[in-house]
Amino acid sequence: MPQNQYLKVSEFFDSKTVLQNGIQQARMETNELRHDMDNKLTLLTTQIQQILGSFNQQISKNDTIVELQDKYGDLLDNFTKLQNKYIHLQDKYVAQESELLFLRNKTTSLERRVTDLDHLKSVQTIKNEFELQQQVQVLKSETHVLTVNEQARRQDFQALYNLTLNLGKKADKLDEKIQKSDLRSNISLLDIRKEIDDLVINQTNLTNTKVQKIVHDTNKSLALINQQIVKTNEKVGLTACMDTNGNRASGSILKFHDVSTSYNIHNLQAFQNTGKFKCEEEGLYLVSAWIFARPAPYLAILKNNNLIGRAYSYDSTSHNSATFVGVVNLNVNDFVWVQTDTSTNVYNHPRTSCLTIIKIK
Known part of the structure; x- marks a missing residue:
């Protein structure tokens, strides 16, 4: 009887040793689970950084709007220069008209003087008819010069007027093109801004969804692991x-x-x-x-x-x-x-x- 009982107690202690080994194995597996969780968290951090890097690349597309704004600014500067040139030509045109009016008035005055001299031939008060004729000849010469100058001025004015008309037409066309370009630019800018805003919103929502899913999955995994650890450690x-x-x-x-x-x-x-x-x-x-x-x-x-x-x-x-x-x-x-x-x-x-x-x- 004692011998048999001794053998049974030995088996009991062997089982106790197996139990202790099992508890030690459970602790090792718990440590492995924690180590695996740390690796998953590291991988999660890397993935989030990659997603943020991709998001920053999408944001860099905003530089396109800056380039379009620069081109639009250059277009406005060119239009301003053309308007200034057009105003300068108008000023010259007004000056030519004033000079032409002055020449016309002077020619009219000279013609009147010649007419008056013709009427004065019969007047005996003139001492020297020859001198008067010379003066008339001088006046005629001056009148001819003035007439030639007037014709030249008229030709210049006509050329200037034609140039002004052409410049006016070109300015109108340019203004129309600028307005259309401005409208298209505004529409393009609005479309680009809308696309960028939509892209940013979609990318943000997608990133938030991915991050939320990763966080949810991670929390779920952590909860399961903690639950398993609690169950393992629960008496x-x-x-x-x-x-x-x-x-x-x-x-x-x-x-x-x-x-x-x-x-x-x-x-x-x-x-x-x-x-x-x-x-x-x-x-x-x-x-x-x-x-x-x-x-x-x-x-x-x-x-x-x-x-x-x-x-x-x-x-x-x-x-x-x-x-x-x-x-x-x-x-x-x-x-x-x-x-x-x-x-x-x-x-x-x-x-x-x-x-x-x-x-x-």
Whole structure:
């Protein structure tokens, strides 16, 4: 009997070592998850920087508007210069008209003087007719020169007038072109500005959508990881013992009413009434059961009617403990329980027949 019991305790310590190794492995996996999360955050930062760089390239297209504004300014400067030239030509035209009017008035005055001299031939008061004729001849010469000058002035004025008309037509055409160009430029500028605004808005919305999606996915991943870490680190455990002695028929589910330890077990009353442990948090669980009975107990540990393992004792002449220690993966709403494989008399000298279930990962 002592030898058999010693072997069972050794198995229990081996299982304890396996449990500790499992906990260490869980910690290593948690560290790997955190390291992977750091890498994802670094990748997210790089992607956001790339998106912002692309957005800055789109903004550089605004330089096109500045170039168009410069060209439009040059066009306005040229038009201003042409207007100044046109005003200068008009001033010259007014001056020519004034000079022509002066020449006409002087010619008229000379013609009157010649007429008056002709009438004065009959007047005896003239002392020297020859001198008068000379004066008339001089006046005629001057009149001829003035007439020639007048004709030249007229030709110059006509050329200037024609040039002014041509310049006026060209100025009108240029003004019309400038107005059309100004309208097209304004329309083009408005279209360009609208396209740039739409592009900036669309790019901003697209960037915000991408960033929001990345943030949402990252937060979701972080929440899942934190949830997994919390679940991994969350204590879930139960130790309960039978509180009555008596015979148990084969196939009986053993019930453990005396609960000494309980962590995060919310359906404890149902467990005490049915003997079935209901999983509330999925994970890897350590299941340990030891039953003190006579004759030698034969036990089965089941998960949802599926056998996890058995425990039994060889000595059938006295009370003995049958012990089981095992690890099982449980999902939410899975059940685990202990039942007898043979008819036996369970003896419960305080807490000698108990069940322990611990979530290890």
